[in-house]
Amino acid sequence: MHWSRKLISRLLRYAIVISTLLMLWKSLILATNCSQPILVVLSGGYSFHNLGDLLFVTNYPADSIRAGDVVVFRIEGRFIPIVHRVIRVHEREDGYVKFLTKGDGNSVDDRGLYSVGQLWLEREQIVGKVKGYFPYLGLFIILLSNLPLLDRLLLRVVT
């Protein structure tokens, strides 16, 4: 076979693998209604999250967020999402709801982490609720994510 044909054939095989993985990831995003359905824990600061754990996150609108839920949220202008627990919920009759969060190991709430002047979290800033958890599998993913292309395709990391 001509060398260019072999090369193209090989490239196409890689492209199929990568695009399949990408489509699986996008389908997961659709199925969970969440922009980050799987998160890898990068730091061991939180009470039960150790380095390398995988968190499964969903964001169904009918699944209301209540006190005690562990949520993933992102502050305006910050890239890294935070995984903390909701400690206060105030919902108005018109449906507008606001939340206050706090890390389990912290003695103060997260107001110091929010934007300047922001006292409450709004629904749009919450990426989803943590529904499940698989230990240590993320360590393998962290190793994999050192390849730059895979890092962008597969997973985001969380502090």
Added chain:
Amino acid sequence: MHSFLSRANTLFAFTITVLAVLTTGVFVSTFFEEYRGTVSIGAVRPIVKHMTDFSANRKKNDLGVLQLTLDMDLNPLFDWNVKQLFLYLVAEYVTPANTLNQVVLWDKIVRRGEEARLSFHEIATKYYFWDDGEHLRSNNVTLSLNWNIISNAGRLMHVRANGSTSFVFPDQYITSRTASPKPSGQQ
């Protein structure tokens, strides 16, 4: 073919596979478990103060103060897939401003192996009971204890215990500073 590295590689891959299958098995084996239980909660001497909330909007909001009496036996909840329990006590109430309010007043982490038969007598709430507004007087508040099952692998479940209790705040503010003890916890 039989070099040290290739053997080590095979062994490593096999170990990882076995661990993954075991972990999934642990997850599946407790998937349908409900983790229900009953506790007894008492709200002691609830009062309402009207003070400036410096941690929030710096306006005057209602601050509820009460002591808690809790009794629970959590031993039946610990199975092989429960690493720790995160207990939290939620006060839920309705005000004219907000149709739903939930405030966590107290929480505790109970790890597997620690004392799981807990009894607290008239302890202060761990967190301040601020209302988003000034509607705590004469308000009927429901206290319920919940636990978050933190497993070795699997679903992160939140279960509300049987045995929630309700109380009503008095209809007058307390203005004397010596009327009740300050809650411990956050500033």
